[in-house]
Amino acid sequence: MADKFSWISEEFANLEKQGLRTAIRTIGSPCGAWMVVDGKKVLNFCTNNYLGLANHERLKASAQQAVGVWGVGPAAVRSIAGTLELHRQLEERLARFKGVEDALYVQSGFCANQAAIPAMVGKGDVIFTDRLNHASIIDGCRLSSATIMVYEHCDVTDAERVITENVGKFRRALLITDGVFSMDGDVAPLDQLFELCERHGVMTMVDDAHGEGVLGHGGRGIVDHFGLNGKFDLEIGTLSKAFGVMGGVIAGxxxxxxxxxxxxxxFLFSSAVTAADTAACLAAVDLLEQSTELVEKLWENTRYFKEGMRQAGFDTGVSITPITPIMLGDATLAQQFSRRLFESTPGVFAMPIGFPTVPQGKARIRAMISAAHSREDLDTGLEVFAKVGRELGVIG
Structure with a gap:
């Protein structure tokens, strides 16, 4: 009898040969500057914990208190019996924080894109989307059944060409861009895209997953960074990165x-986010509203680490944010580099990124900087990166 799943074994063999099979490591401690990974204490340059809030005492205390008051789960979808007073409080606070009229709290940033895009456009409509937009945007576009038109990455001239050639042929039009691009660390030209869409009557949407808590005054995001508060039709965000918790937000x-x-x-067919997560998110908003200290520390660490990597001879691509890609090109080399970092003493946790997450030939190590890192941590990381880089012939 034929093996129904022999094709999977063959595909795995192909991934191994190309250096593209993902190895999933197991975390044995809270998220912080140092973590236990696969039983080893390592310096963490891998998570999206930009402000170090994932294990913050105030957030943990808020979550614990919420469990005592509200229990561990709402046991319903938001639209039937799952909307807690805490959910509405968080939505009101997030709207004020972002300078918009309203906000909707959903289960994750990924869900937020899948929730918002099909609600705004459908068959007979068109979406203009950046070539390097996140997978959640791509999936949301596909779910909408709208026609998808791709413009070249961060290229306003090409976006205008695509819009001009197509906008009149469809019922409604929506332009979608990431704010900060998660693999390269570059930033969308949001002001120019907004002006372009205003001229052509195109609805606007930005996914600010890696901008919230990072860009703008006190971490208010890319829309605030460009002084466009309240002007973009939809802002999509996540509370699992700089905010350190879980959930997504649709604001505008x-x-x-x-x-x-x-x-x-x-929103309509999946259970509500827990009270513990919601309360922790509220505590994170409190911290960001009370002080800009963590955001400033994040950027101080970013400047220091990037300069150290450049001086060592590494190519950090086009990033202007705390996302720091170490461009290696070959996927097998990226996997080898990541293993050597991990096996070093001390070990450094920084995972390889390859196709299809990034284009073929653009494999890299992605180092994620956090306000939780001390200057000593950054120096340690720079030393280990340089040592591995020399051993593998990446730098001289």
Whole structure:
């Protein structure tokens, strides 16, 4: 009898040969500057814990208190019996924090894109999307059944070409871009894209997953960074990166957010986020509103680490944010580099990124800088990166 799954074994063999099979490591401690990974204490340059809030005492205390008051789960979808007072409090606070009329709290940033895009456009409509937009945007576009038109990465001229050639042929049009691109660390030209869309009557949406808590005054995000508060039709965010917890946010004009509440399938058909997560997110907003200290520390660490990597001779690509890619090109080399970092003494945890997450020939190690890192941590990381880089012939 033929093996029904022999094709999977063959595909795995191909991935191994190309250096593209993902090795999933197991974490044995809270997220911080140092973590236990696969039983070894290592310096963490891998997580999205930009402000060090994932194990913050105030967030943990808020989550624990919420469990005592609200229990461990709402046991319902938001639209039936799962909307807690805490959910509405968080939505109101996030709207004020971002300078918009309203916000909707959903299960994750990934869910937020799948919730918002099909609610705004469908068959007979068109989406203009950056070539390097995140997978959650790509999936949300596909789910919408709208026609998808791709413009070249961060290229306003090409976006205008695509819009001009196509906008009149469809019922509605929506432009979507990441704010900060998670693999390269570069930033969308949001002001120019907004002006372009205003001229052509195109709805606007930005995914600010890696900008919230990082860019703008006190971490208010890329829209604040460009002084466009309240002007973008939809802002998508996540509370699992700089905010250190879990959940996604859809923010913008009240009319638009209310419409998404009526139509968004992840909101309507998946259980609500727990009270513990919601309360921890509220505590994170409190911290960001009270002080800009963590955001400033993040950027101080970013400048120091990037300069150290450049001086060592590494290619850090086009990043202007705390995301620091170490460009290696070959996927097998990237996997080898990551293993050597981990096996060093002390070990450094920084995972390889290869196709299909990034294009073929653009493999890299992605180092993620955090406010939780001390200057000593950064120096240790720079030393280990340089040692491995010399051993593998990446730098001289």
């Amino acid at each position: 004009h009240k009319l638009v957010v209310d419409w998404v509440r009526q139509k968004a399938r992840p």
